[in-house]
Amino acid sequence: MNGEQYDLIIVGGGIGGSAAALRAVQYNLNVCWFYGDKQTSKSSRSKWVFNIDNMLGFHEGILKGELLKTFKSPEDDDLRERINETHIHITGSAVLKNTRERIESDYSDNIDIIDKAALSAKREPELFLISDGEFEARSEYVVFATGVMDKQPHVMKERGGDIVDSTKWIYPFANRETILYCIRCEGHLTREDNAAVIGSGVAAEQLSFMLYERYGIKVSILTNGEELNSDDDTKKLLSEYKIGIHTKRISDVSGEKGGQLRRFVLADGEVVEVRFALVALGLHRVYNDLLIQLGAELDDEGLSDEIRHIRVSKKSETSIPNIFAVGDMAKRADEVVMKQIYTAQEYAVRAVDSIDYRIRSKKRKKILNQIGENY
Known part of the structure; x- marks a missing residue:
């Protein structure tokens, strides 16, 4: 009322x-x-x-296990196979x-x-x-x-002869969890692949260190046209960890059908091959x-x-x-x-x-x- x-x-x-x-x-x-x-x-x-997938109880294995216990007769064999092959996103x-x-x-x-x-x-x-x-x-x-x-990274992508500077090019990958926003929630997804951090501040530097220190993977920082003003200790770690610094604007982002990220293309034509990217641009x-x-x-x-x-x-x-x-x-x-x-x-x-x-x-x-x- x-x-x-x-x-x-x-x-x-x-x-x-x-x-x-x-x-x-x-x-x-x-x-x-x-x-x-x-x-x-x-x-x-x-x-x-x-x-x-970083919470107890929120995992497809539980749901699959319950379904497999329910459909256990011989006539359910095809269904059981489909259940085992399917990735169930929560x-x-x-x-x-x-x-x-x-x-x-x-x-x-x-x-x-x-x-x-x-x-x-x-x-x-x-x-x-x-x-x-x-x-x-x-x-x-x-x-x-x-x-x-969160702030989203802008990408200057060519479409029909025009340059469209927009955040929308990021969304297909953000919606499929290959462009990430929380290192505590999603950082573990990068553990076996190359990754990029998009940002130009202290947060981007620290996140790149965390990815390398935890998983030992190859990490790149994409500043997207901004300068990276690192202090002396940060510069030493960036060099020691072999973290690549790329300062040109992002001109393209592409991947596989289904939203798996594959690469960023920069304004100078350089290609940065990654399977995941972590956005560190603030709010x-x-x-x-x-x-x-x-x-x-x-x-x-x-x-x-x-x-x-x-x-x-x-x-x-x-x-x-x-x-x-x-x-x-x-x-x-x-x-x-x-x-x-x-x-x-x-x-x-x-x-x-x-x-x-x-x-x-x-x-x-x-x-x-x-x-x-x-x-």
Whole structure:
């Protein structure tokens, strides 16, 4: 119902928002979930997670094993062979779809899901009001999980006699996990192949060192037209590790059908043969607009507001009491906030646990007060 008061409002339909929504309804809270729309989905990091294989339980071997136990009669031999030969990708999108389906199937009485992006956030005397421009929801507690988006490398590619300078040439490979964004999540994929790091800052240098030190592979840095300003120790390591430095603009990227990366072509015609590339260009956007509207404190002083994280406590609470921020958009002063699927879930659960405790404590106190009045 428009204008209804809820136990909890959740903003964001990625991993953090989905984990918060699932835990909240499992705790029997009355939830309004601003899931987002097609545009917010396109802007989500989860969109680019093609295969989750660095988490316990998220592996095709489990699914294949269960299917093979189910189809074990002689007439299923052909099917068993097909199962063994098929690579089953567990994608970020599949995890989100499954979580929403579970919530809608098992907890529909506990939640209103709004398939629009939340556009405004306001403080009222005792509640917060979140709106998509039409629908309004109120609550004492809000969890924001609106995420971030990475900068994408531009490629100057010739098409029909024209040079098209765009990030779109990267997408077919990013969507198939051969252009990567997280060394902790995906770095292991490079362990037997040549790899490139796209970037020109300290992050690009450090990631190239990590790839070489962990896997002993041949690594190249593609600065894409920028200069690499390395200190003396960095230069020594770049030389010792035989890391190639290529400063020309990227003019082409190509690979195999299915998205397996093969090579970059530079503006001077040089070809860099790799099977994986790790993007190290920093953030394009932190989706912090609603929290800025509410007046939450930002981290990353000196940067423009659009790429500043939200400062949170160890419970994922912002500077505004009862307002929480989870996932990649959050940053803590006391320790590094991990930015993986499993940590986004953990921070979301921490936030919902804190909210559930506060709601139950208020109810308990009210009951005790009423009991006391009757004695």
